[in-house]
Amino acid sequence: MATNKITSLFNIEYPLIQAGMIWASGWKLASAVSNAGGLGIIGAGSMYPEVLKEHLQKCKKATQKPFAVNVPMLYPNLEEIMDIIIAEGVKIVFTSAGNPKTWTPILKEKGITVVHVVSSVKFALKAEAAGVDAVVAEGFEAGGHNGREETTTFTLIPMVKEKLSIPLIAAGGIATGKGMLAAMILGADGVQIGSKFVASNEASSHQNFKQMVVDAQEGETQLTLKELAPVRLLKNKFFNDVTELYTKSPSKEDLINLLGRARAKKGMFEGDLEEGELEIGQISGLIHDIKPAATIVKEIIEEFEEAKKQLPTF
Known part of the structure; x- marks a missing residue:
């Protein structure tokens, strides 16, 4: 697969990011996705500081490849969490649910790549102004906490793309290679996928x-x-x-x-x-089985490449 803005930014093989989901994305899932060529994310939203520290240390042992941490900024122990992330040498942080101005400069000063999750054009522009390296624009199809505007991924991505100059990652309602290609045709440089990885062997969520x-x-x-x-x-x-x-x-x-x-x-x-x-x-209506995370990555990328080959027939 050719390199692009997202693979270059994160130094990964595929522009495919596993979402940082509470109660589902611990070190096992993050390291499995990173080892398969995507970007794995540890979801700090459901972890006490000491638990996060343990997950970071285990993840570093399980993969030599880049991985990230997702930090919802509503977190009560936010300062402690950020201190651990910096001390453990995490290279990529995804922030969400809060003002990106607060932590972006501090993280960037430490050489950390910062991505912020948004659900509207307005907040995408605020994130860009705050100095983040990329934005995840998440449509209202997504699971978990979501935007009040109810803007769907198909309308949100081109609207954000029109105004944004930094790399753009699409999220919400994407679980297949065809969905990934559609998002990228609409202007995304990569995709973030959550629900599909909940149905993986390595997800820490309950069976x-x-x-x-x-x-x-x-x-x-x-x-x-x-x-x-x-x-x-x-x-x-x-x-x-x-x-x-x-x-x-x-x-x-x-x-x-x-x-x-x-x-x-x-x-x-x-x-x-x-x-x-x-x-x-x-x-979730399109997810029919539980598989290893590496298989999920492989199947999405294979379908993406196959769908790309079919484009001229349209």
């Missing part, structure tokens, strides 16, 4: 959750809890409880009380499919 992702059909996820932080979830008992509460015009406090603590951990990590929060993308 029950992986199986539910594989069994999910079209229409079985929905964006909810916009008043707190919009999140796309599989429909289960907890989701139905949220929907039921909305019929009573709840206050923000009512929603917070229902959500409680560690709801995502309960669902995705502990495998409680009834009471847990099960974050996954719309593309």
Whole structure:
């Protein structure tokens, strides 16, 4: 595969990035994706500082290739997390859910490549102004926490591309080589894929959750809890409880009380499919089996190359 802005920026073989997902992307998944030629990401969002440190050290032993860490900036121990990332010599950091101005200059000063995740043109431009090296523009098809604007990937990517001069990574609703090619034709320099890697052997999420992702059909996820932080979830008992509460015009406090603590951990990590929060993308309807991460990377790239060959026939 020819080098491009993203493969050059991260020094990787393919412009394919595994998303940093809470409760799913520990060192095993990140190192497997990096070893297969993509960019693996450790999702720090579900890790205490000491746990992150352990994952970083294990990942460095498991791969000689570049890997990254995703840091949601809503994190309570943010300073401690960033100190560990710097001390452990992490070379690439993806930030999300916060102001990129806060940490970008500090990380860049340490020689770290910084990427920020956004869901709109406005925030893509703010990230560029903050000095990030690339932007992930994520459409509302994506799993987990999401943009309030509900802009889909197909409309978001060309709109961001039109205004942005730094490299652009597309995310949301991409799980195949054809999807990857479509995103790149629309202007992306690479893609970030989450849901497909949840259904991998190496994902740290619970087997029950992986199986539910594989069994999910079209229409079985929905964006909810916009008043707190919009999140796309599989429909289960907890989701139905949220929907039921909305019929009573709840206050923000009512929603917070229902959500409680560690709801995502309960669902995705502990495998409680009834009471847990099960974050996954719309593309789960196209995911039919659980495979090794290296196989997923290989199949996506093979399909990408095959689809590229078919283009002249159109």
